[in-house]
Amino acid sequence: MSVETSHFKVANGDMSLIKTQSGRYILVDINISASADDKDEDVPDVGAQLRKALDRDSDGRLFIDAFLLTHPDMDHCSGLQNHCNRPVATAVIWP
Numbered sequence: 001m002s003v004e005t006s007h008f009k010v011a012n013g014d015m016s017l018i019k020t021q022s023g024r025y026i027l028v029d030i031n032i033s034a035s036a037d038d039k040d041e042d043v044p045d046v047g048a049q050l051r052k053a054l055d056r057d058s059d060g061r062l063f064i065d066a067f068l069l070t071h072p073d074m075d076h077c078s079g080l081q082n083h084c085n086r087p088v089a090t091a092v093i094w095p
Contacts, residue, residue, distance in 0.1 A: 003021060004018070005017065006053050010032075012031075012075050013029065013031035013076050013078070015032075024066070025064045025066075029068070030079050031079065032078060032079025
């Protein structure tokens with residue numbers, strides 16, 4: 001089984017993209033700060049990097065199949081609302 005992972009340089013926090021062998025995308029955490037969207041800031045544009053890594057659906061929209069939030073600190077969920085064009089289903093599973 002082959003899996004591809006991409007890890008994004010987001011300073012504090014985490015952001016990783018997993019592509020499964022079947023072509024499904026799982027985004028683990030997201031940290032796209034407002035400064036990353038500002039072209040005058042010296043911060044990697046991880047939003048553009050994410051868009052480049054993803055495929056498009058039949059309507060031409062970028063998509064992920066699942067989003068995994070490891071915990072609700074802002075450095076793990078910043079930018080989700082501004083960079084996802086569809087509602088994200090939320091499921092919390094406790095051991």
